[in-house]
Amino acid sequence: MSDTDPAATDFLPPAATPSTTLRLRPGRHFPFLARHPWVHAHAMAEDGRDLACGQVVDLIDHDGNWVARGIINPNSRLRVRLYVFTSDVSIDETLWRERIDAAIARRRLNSTMDRQAAERLIFSESDLISGLIVDRYADCLGVQFTAGALLPWREAILRHLHEVLEPRQIVVKVDERTAKFEGMEPEEGTVWSATAAGEIPQADVGNPTEFTGTVHYQQNGLQLAVDLLGGQKTGGYLDQRNNHAVAAGYCHGRRVLDVCCYTGGFGLVAAKAGAAGVVGVDSSQIALDAAASAAAENGIENIEFIRKDCFDALKQMGEQGDRFDVVVLDPPRFAGSRKQVDSAIRAYRRLNGLAVDLLPPGGILVTCSCSGRVSRADFMNMLLDVGRRRGRDIILLENRGPSSDHPVAASCPESDYLKCLICQVM
Template structure:
């Protein structure tokens, strides 16, 4: 993002409008303090929002058979101050004693403590940030809040036409759940909201899962929420689909890739509900074969193809991505373009090497199906895998197959999925459009 708007947003974001100076002093005097270990303060001086248990004095572990005193006093969602070993203020955040990500930091200025208005202001600023360069109409979809990138760690909000998909990934934020949902209604004018907390998040955060809880005075159609995207009429299942519904981070990449696919035979691997393949067919691809392991996703993809009168050029295969690529190669099939958009292979740093091996294998197999001059669109949503590592993996795949790979576009997420300079983990999506020689 441009420097000037960023500076303005950061300054405005830390000013809650309903807290007087006297209230700030009173709140600060009552706020519990958590102390970081010696030498562990530097990420928080740089405004990184995640404080893991092992960085804290006591670390949430029992000492001499007893839990640390502040651990027994802190409840999930409590506001706490983070201080260094000498007691100097670092930041203020919310604590969750049940999570290894013990404290999420939101305010780095002690003059502006966390309060109800603090959350309203942050939500307003996130939505205003989308209006800086937004081109989506009311019938389309966009991400309104992107967790750490919008200084709201643990909250993701997508808008599909007149309906919001809200995902909580921080158990501590549930203390403010009603306030957040009420203000989202007011700020967006969307009365229909679906809230999700996936089972994996619930386990790590020590909270109850919510699988598509409808918070709305109006019913949501069991057929899903209709919206427009890339010239297509689409439907998203916010109640039982993935996370907040669709994968909006790829929508600009769908359109970019489609420009190279007119008149081509395309294999879309890990197509989910249609993704790249639908937009390619809409843009004039001669044939698209979509592959995914989820029957539910493929049924949605088929329905989308029929809805947009693309069924004549699209077909779908239910199979594992590796098995499908091997089967096509065994039959000697060739494609003018292969698209790879697999799920996340690395959920932690320990899994990076394993993930890179999986990406290398997947891309190597895809190269066997592409004739000289054909296209490869390959993606990674593993935030732990850097862009440099991903491109190096692609280089290795080309070397192994004695193929030259020319990168035409090296893309990421769109502007409504911004990256926080203080939280590099928020830059996760890689999408390479390349020609294979």
């Protein structure tokens, strides 16, 4: 954030972030002793509304015992994000550099970097940097800030990413929903240049004015493209890529329906792996155009796309007597908060019920949920209820999660968000 940005005055510069102490309500300290990183406003006896966004704070229990150290955002209901649980560790640029380096090293524990592929390098709470997501697409980075409290360190974080990874371009985003809840300005897609921070010559980072946002990369044997400037989140979705490949193994020679296919996802990999035919359904024409372009780029002809609401499409197909050997459901998040869990489960139940109606005995259902608030047990119980209501036996073949570059923090169960169940419906 530049000195001329009027919003910059809302955030305290890192050089001026002395820690202050905030007290919790009685009995509210236990999750943080277990290193959970989120402190909501209702847990605090002192809400810190008079502090600057980005101020370092020490959290104490109601009796005055030190608990953890974090950063406050008085504009957010998620008031404090905790990063340090040892009192002798400071929150400063050194901490962010160490956490970034550790996250990148974590991805190299079981694989070397494929410079033509894509991967998630930093996954917020799971990499102990709550509020930061970094995806690498070939030689470019997509960065998403989901915490207003991190913005004072924005330039330091981006500068270190550039130093250690040497990407051709870095694109930064803050989505509208996050901006609303965090009290910050949305950022649709900014091409970051280290020159803006006065660090290195422009030639070393490429020319942002010539960058269109499109980056080509390889995944599951396909040549793909992502729009870092205009695509969702950091540009695409990487968490399902291993599931795409595994699910494709059930699709050879079979007729496949890929519901909420976005830019091709499951359907393209299934078609490439020898499905008899694939129908992709999504409500976004932009996503479907990208999917069709990817199919053409890879010489895939056994796939077609339909623009339609997922519920309407499944209902219409059922009424027409359509049948598929494999149905894939990969809907967007239905529950963004605890209050929406019940309605989300009802939506999942309806969607899966309509899908089961399209499957003959022995058909394969690949059903997914990216709603972190809906637990794996809740999702399984939903599927059990679908089988009971439809009078069908549902046999779970594989109970899967995201690819390994989306780790789960034991202290933050919300990071175990993605469920991918591969089932046989009898």
